[in-house]
Amino acid sequence: MRYVVAVAELGSFTRAAKRCLVVQSALSHQIARLEKELGARLFDRTSRQVRLTAAGEVFLPEARQALDAAERARAEVAATAGEVRGRLAVGAIPTVAAVDIPAALRAFHLRYPKVHIVLRDGASKDLVQEVRDGTLDVAFLGVLPSYRPKGVSDHELGTGELVAVVAPTHPLAGQAEAGLDRLAREMFVDYPDGTAARAQSEEAFAAMGLTREVAFEVSGTDFIVRLVRSGLGIAMLPAAFAAELTGVHVLPVRDAPARTERLVWSRFRPAPAAAAFLTGLGVDPGAGVPPDAGAGAAGPRSRRPAP
Template identity: 70%
Template sequence: MELQQMRYVVAVAETANFTRAAEQCLVVQSALSHQIARLERELGAKLFDRTSRSVRLTPAGEAFLPAARQALDAAERARAEVAAAAGEIRGRLAIGAIPTVTAVDLPVALRRFHLRHREVRISLRSGASEEFVERVRQGTLDVAFLGLPLGVRPKGVRGRELARGDLVAVVAPGHPLADKEHVKLDRLADERFVDFPAGSAGRIQSDEAFAAAGVRREVAFEVSTPDFMARLIRQGLGVGMLPAAFVSQLPDLPVVRLSDAPARVEHLIWSRHRPSPAAAAFLSALGVPASSEEAESGA
């Protein structure tokens, strides 16, 4: 069994197409198909069900894929460790970030890191905090930037609190509250809201604040990105709740500060295990001691 064969299997699984997988791996399709067939003979099981219209993993393929990915990651990590011993940082750096991260200017930080470590392959995924905690624990992300309610700490990872801030209400131009500087949450009781999906960290902080104020509200629109939220708010379809530090990116929307505002904490997290050379270099560039015991989050 060879690493190249595993790469071919992973590529076919991800593209669901032998031709696209071959292009991705920079080989002719016949060579890729031949190597996968050799591997199947060695394993004594088919890895793919292949028809003229589709390619799907068999149960054996589903079982093989996670182990193949782990083997490829281990081989890449080994090469990166050897390079680091010689003073060269290389390998991959997989980052997760919520769309509203503000404590770090992430595009600027990534540009600086790329210019300094050009052999590192950087990938960035935008999504939800709760997803990123699990992916860092599993090792599919090296580091992640989160936004969590006050008092909530990510479990099973190392981390550092980056910043704290309040949420503010964001309304459409011409809204009756658009000229108000401060209101209490109960002034929003009759509004329809645009918010993040129920159960997400971005939603929980708002729900808890309204519950503590004894205010019931209607969330009519659930969206996953602040850009989409802003588009709905501009049309007068609802009121949104966003971090005060983020709303400067929406200069056309009036902001209403809340005297009993929900608070949010931004965190940077990484694995409890030894970080890869690329991840350690990125954490160092952010001024974070990756191995500090003080950085340990909950078990």
């Protein structure tokens, strides 16, 4: 099953064999044996690509779940002897400011060196879904203060305001502050429509009966800053994050939009590595866990896929 997952993720028997530290012939032989046992081909192979068959598409998530269950079982057994091991998958929006994530991960790694850490960034809405699905153990979000994610446990990390970020040569760079009515006359660089980061600004302008033009929709924060720096538009970013930027001018905003950072994790009992990470952040890993989610309760399809 590990071999199947590796081939499916990498699209290559050669790269999968390298990841699994076996020769390609051994990996191919084991997959062929599995296909014979299942009575179905899992991959369509050509000289240029490897693709999952319909049977492979059905088998893959089941294989991932089985592998994850085995991984969690080993981690739980090790935890009874006081050893934290396994895998910790963390998701985060790029503008997290309430927690120094690199420092937190470094401290965790030094204390629990046998835990394999995976970090990925993304939009808040997507990260919540991945925690619900079990793809991620924990995730750091940036959302509207009124937003409470469903189907997960969560903890508020802090609330702050957005500021305007403009190029040093922009006329607003000489101002001490600006109101939303003044900013509405500018061209904006912002996150895609429908994202939590975009909603923070949109709702603030709408509440004052204002409309604005978003000329550039960008999913990456670094690209947003580059476009602002080049003078193509202005942006609204969290104050604590914007304070660390260079090559731009940060402008306080009257009636500024607010953003709350939240930490979310599975509503079922977290794996030992996730529980240790949450504890290290000063968060109770059992907060919000339903009474019937006892030992080993992970819920159907509630854990992450194996690497």
